[in-house]
Amino acid sequence: MTAQDTIRARARELLESGEVASFVGWEAGRFANQTTPLIISDPADADKLVFNEYCVNTLAKYVRDLVPRGKVGLVVRGCDSRGIVRLIVDQVIKREDVYLIGVGCPGVIDRKSGEPLKKCTECRHNNPVICDEMAGDEVAKDAPADRFAEVREVELMAQPERSRYFESIYAKCIRCYACRDVCPCCTCRECFVDARRENWVGKQNNVAENRFYGLTRVMHIGDRCIECGECERVCPMDLPLMKLNRKVIQDLNDLFGEFESSMSLDEGPEPLITYDLADREEFM
Amino acid sequence: MSRIGVFLCYCGSNIAGTVDVEAVAEMARSLPEVVYVETNKYTCSDPGQEGVKNAIIEKGIDRVVVGACSPRMHEPTWRKLLADTPVNPYMLEVANLREQCSWVHKDREVATAKAIDLVKMAVAKVARLQPLHSIEIPVHKKALVIGGGIAGMQTALDIADAGFQVTIVERETSLGGKMVMLDKTFPTMDCSACICTPKMSEVGNHPNITVKSYSEVENVSGYIGNFEVTIREKAKFIDYNLCTGCGACETKCPAKVTNAFEQGMSQRTAIYKMFPQAVPAKPVIDAEHCLKLTTGKCGVCSKVCPTGAINYEDEDKLTTETYGAVVFATGYKLIDWKPLYPEYGGGKYEDVITGLQFERLVNASGPTEGHVLRPSDRTEPKSVVIIKCVGSRDPNKGKAYCSRACCMYSAKHAHQYLDKVPDGKCYVFYMDVRTPGKGYDEFYMNTLHDGAQYIRGRVSKIYKEGDKLICKGEDTLTSSQVTVSADMVVLETAMVPADGIDELAAKFTVGRDADSWLVEAHAKLRPVETNTAGIYLAGTCQGPKDIPDSVCQAGAAASKVIGLLNKDALQSNPQISRVNETLCQGDGACVNICPYGAISIVEKQFRENSRKVVRPVAQVNPGLCQGCGACTVTCRAGAMDLLGYTNESIMREVDALCQW
Amino acid sequence: MSVVETNEAAAQVPENWEPKIIAFCCHWCTYTGADLAGLNRMNYPANVRVLRIPCSGRMNPQYVIEALNKGCDGVLVCGCHPGDCHYVTGNYFARRRMMIFKRLLEYEGLEPDRFQVRWISGAEAGKFRDTVMSVVEQVRALGPLNLTREIPYFELPAVPDGEEAFDAVPEEVVPEEVSA
Structure with a gap:
């Protein structure tokens, strides 16, 4: 039985028994090399579910809107499961709100280029970190040798060049907020960009306001980022957003000890909401 | 506009x-x-x-x-x-x-x-500020003192003398703490019991003081002026209203238990008073060792009790009361040196004892009735080695800090030993001798005149040869190896906070340092206050101290409490954090960052999209919040804002400046 | 690579240009220290404007972005020495946050001297004066901060027209339909 068969069978059982009210997976798209996320509540629809190398979307965040309707069944790979951990730790959902069917993931393929997606070549945890049952076995996959290679690339640039590089990024950004909407860390009930009273970010789409958004986004999610790379994948302007996220993660790593967010439900507080008396002192 | x-x-x-x-x-x-x-x-x-x-x-x-x-x-x-x-x-x-x-x-x-x-x-x-109103916080004119040692008693007496009600919670069966275990006190050599027990009875008899012995704090909520504290009074199995404290039961009880008050050097019965002058002067039954309670057979005490005060059905009692102020006087204990110092035998040798054991040995009411007899064979030791800084000033094995009182009480021990055993020899191994205090250095000099031999250096090993304890060490002043053959060794061990301080402090959100000493609000200017308003510190719970310093701090804490209880109501600072519940997601980052424990996550019901939704939101306790605003920065959505310094007002201030 | 060309203005320092620096100071230590500098009639450059916050733990990085975006040439954040925080732990959190944020700003090409964090106690009037003087001098040496605000003009790719527009199909739509 393939993982896809198991997913279909289990989804049907779960929906029929009423254990879950809805089930989230992927369905085949119009084209063979395309899938789209699928939310079903009718057991008869279970056969629409697919699992193949084109399942590019990370599913965790869909759960947020489904939970009020009842327990949600969900297929989770490494990235989806860490997204779920994130949502649980951030009190967006509760552990008992979701039923997780884990699958090992060999990485997915960019349908345009036929190459593995960037986020998958960078992936360090392709098997679920939490799940209720596994569909198929865990999959062995090489983790990238250097987690921060792209950050170091930028760090090696001279200062004015770096400045220009990021200004060009912010000049391209159209502030569609796709990166925010897809991010399992971005679960505020109202994003700071929409706060009218504080008016953190102006309505204009210009470099300055985009910079405000970009920098603040990283400060907000940096110590919780699960490195799923979805922000980068969904960016319609192809901005290298993970270069920013990973910069913060790299610094947290260097300064406050090895850090990888959302690996289990009982992690201590994130590095930026805790402290250590022995922290490095550089502001004296 | x-x-x-x-x-x-x-x-x-x-x-x-x-x-x-x-x-x-x-x-x-x-x-x-x-x-x-x-x-x-x-x-x-x-x-x-x-x-x-x-x-x-x-x-x-x-x-x-x-x-x-x-x-x-x-x-x-x-x-x-x-x-x-x-x-x-x-x-x-x-x-x-x-x-x-x-x-x-x-x-x-x-x-x-x-x-x-x-x-x-x-x-x-x-232009962006909003009107703020302070609220009146009523003050319950009653204080709670946790710990009935000398610091706790002094605090309670001072507050009670000012006319306020005080409750002392003491987890042992009697007031007195560590001081009442001591034999004499430096530098005046007053008998410790003679100056401590009058305080105890004064506390016991004071009309404004309620002593809850054999009790512990179970639960706390509230804030300055209004701490709601639940106290668990452990089952004593004796009706204190009937008991006259005649002691007939103690003499007949067949169970024998190691006596913790005598530092394990004698035995007590299962129905017992901690020591003869205990306050309250009534016994309790130790449920763990009582034959009636463990096996169901015995009941001798109830037969001999003339007033019928024994009640084997007794249970723990929980009482909840509201206090305006709380004073921590939880004290210290001695560090458990045995696992740390295997080179000193690690507890293997009976005649390697702690300073507190020595206190009981020289005490006239102690197990040897004041004769210095070593525990193993009850003979008089003719040579005694005293080792200072066992566990103190030793970051590798024990604590980095100096325990402050040991220099003086080791000098006192040397003096007392030489006094009682005039032909004895006493060697004191020391790192430094620190005697800053009134009459302290003079006392130390007298001990030297008594004949105590001070050797500057640490003992590296103690082993047994025959019935002698051989102490090998170094004299760093002459850079030579020293070997002393001793009959008894006294270890002057480090002070560490009392057991259970972490849990207790966490209940009150009082800060602790790395060694679990309670942290004062400001090291210099607010030494008896804690960062939680309305909670004060007295005595060694804040750090190692001797008796005069403990009493000083106790008085200072009492004066702070009196100042607070004198007010009928407090005006709260209205410049505190406020939660916008519509935006709050309840992820609790702010809870983590608040130094005062002022924020909690509560489940609340809302109407959203014409549906009833129950979801967690943060809640700020206006009595605890001090308005630092640290929580506001952790709140990504800006649901938490600091009144008086709102995000909006600071942003507009920055904007105004940038127009220049 | 870049749609933003080198900002010519950056190289030119306008006449009579004075650096504009905002200092976020904690009420209990640095603001007190700054007041003490006044009481002692110390002298320091007027380029710094102090904005009072209750605690360095209140310091939201977003204020810094706003200040730099809206035209400050430098930002200084000051608080109590670690261990001396009036609110016990505020500056420990601030220290972590500011360490990360400063590295992020520098990563994006901000000169390190333009964003500085210093611990200045209520007694350290001299340190406050010296810090202000050195920050002003460092920023003066760097010149005005010319962050790009507007998106520079660039040529859009030609829009297909007429017949061409009708036939134009986004290239990614590969006509390989899935059979049901």
Whole structure:
């Protein structure tokens, strides 16, 4: 039985028994090399579910809107499961709100280029970190040798060049907020960009306001980022957003000890909401 | 639209000397929402203040900017002034034109330009402020003292003498703490029991003091003036209303238990008083060892009790009361040296004892009735080695800190030993001798005259040869190896916080340092307060101390408590955090960051999209929040905001500055 | 690579240019220290404007972005020495946050001197003056901060027209339909 068969069978059982009210997976798209996320509540629809190398979307965040309707069944790979951990730790959902069917993931393929997606070549945890049952076995996959290679690339640039590089990024950004909407860390009930009273970010789409958004986004999610790379994948302007996220993660790593967010439900507080008396002192 | 009044002060020539105040006023008139600008020679003077008041009424001003000296100087003055006007006292912003402008710059043009910016910033901020109201927090005129040692007793007595009700919670069966275990006290050599037990009975008899012995704090909620504390009174199995404390039961009880009060050097019965002068002077039954309670057979005590006070059915009692103030006087214990110092035998040798055991050995009411007899064979030791800093000043094995009292009590032990065994030899291994205190160094010198031999260095090994304990060490003054053959070794071990302090402090959100000593609010200026308002520290729970220092701190804590209980109500600081529940997601990052434990996550019901939703949101306790605003930064959505320093007001202040 | 060309203005320092620096100071320590500098009639450049916050733990990085975006040439954040925080732990959190944020700003090309964090106690009037003087001098040496605000003009790719527009199909739509 393939993982896809198991997913279909289990989804049907779960929906029929009423254990879950809805089930989230992927369905085949119009084209063979395309899938789209699928939310079903009718057991008869279970056969629409697919699992193949084109399942590019990370599913965790869909759960947020489904939970009020009842327990949600969900297929989770490494990235989806860490997204779920994130949502649980951030009190967006509760552990008992979701039923997780884990699958090992060999990485997915960019349908345009036929190459593995960037986020998958960078992936360090392709098997679920939490799940209720596994569909198929865990999959062995090489983790990238250097987690921060792209950050170091930028760090090696001279200062004015770096400045220009990021200004060009912010000049391209159209502030569609796709990166925010897809991010399992971005679960505020109202994003700071929409706060009218504080008016953190102006309505204009210009470099300055985009910079405000970009920098603040990283400060907000940096110590919780699960490195799923979805922000980068969904960016319609192809901005290298993970270069920013990973910069913060790299610094947290260097300064406050090895850090990888959302690996289990009982992690201590994130590095930026805790402290250590022995922290490095550089502001004296 | 707000109606802002700007009042600029010349401060004689203090400000006007370098700042063109009229130019600043001219600019201020052009700012949006500013309806009135006035300059004054001395705004803080009576006529100046009168002018402000009149202008507020006449011009219908609803918020005020004062450009004068530092807000640290006169902000309270302006707030008080506004309290007499229709303007809310918190609709005020002070531009610091003196300390941070006219006094630090010489160039008139530059200083005026800066003053203009400062006023602009203040106007921008004040336009975004909201009226704030402090709430009255009632003060329950009753204090709770946790711990009935000398510090706790002193605090309780001082508070009670001032006319307030005090409850002492003591987890042992009697008051007295560590002091009552001691034999004599340095440097005067008063008998410890003689000065401690009168305090105990004074506490026991004081009309304003309730002693809850054999009790522990179970639960706490609330804040300054209103701590709701649940106390668990452990089952004593004796009705204290009937018991006369005659002691007949103790003499007949067949169970034998190691006596912790005598530091394990003798045995007690299962129904027992901790020591003869215990307060309350009534026994309890140790449920773990009582034959009746463990096996169901015995019941001798109930047969011999003349008043029928024994009740084997007794249960733990929980009582909840509200206290206005809490004092920690939880004290210390000695470090468990055995696992740390295997080279000293690690507990293998009976005659290697701690200082507290030595206290009991020389005490006339102790297990040897005051004769110095070593525990193993009850013979008089002819040579004694005292080792100081066991566990103190030793970060590798024990604690990095100095336990402060050991230098003095080791000198006292040497003195007492030489006094009782005149032909004995006493060797003291020391790192330093620290005797800062009244009469302390003189006492140390006397001990030297008594014949105690001080050897500067640590003992590296103790082993047994025959019935002798061989102590190998180094004399660092002569750089030579020293071997002393001793009959008994006394280890002056480090003080560490009492058991269970972490859990107890966490209940009250009192800070602890790395060694679990409780942390004072300010090391120099607020040494008896904690960061949680209404909670104070007395004695060794804050760090190692000797008796006089403990008593001093106890008195200081009591005076703070009296000051607090004297008030009928407290005015809360309204510049505290506020939660916008619509935005709050309840992820609890703010809970983590709050140093006062003022934020909690509660489940609340909301109506959202015409549906009832129950979801977690943060809740700020106005009695605990001190208004630091650390929580606001962790809140990504900005649901948490600090009143008086809102995100909006700071952002507009930054914007105002950037227009320059 | 970049749609933003080198900002010519950055190289030119306008006449009579003075650096504009905002200092976020904690009320209990640095603001007190700054007041003490005044009481002692110390002298320091007027380029710094102090904005009072209750605690360095209140310091939201977003204020810094706003200040730099809206035209400040430098930002200084000051608080109590670690261990001396009036609110016990505020500056420990601030220290972590500011360490990360400063590295992020520098990563994006901000000169390190333009954003500085210093611990200055209520007694350290001299340190406050020295810090202000050195920050002003360092920023003066760097010149005005010319962050790009507007998106520079650039040529859009030609829009297909007429017949061409009708036939234009986004290239990624590969006509390989899935059979049901």
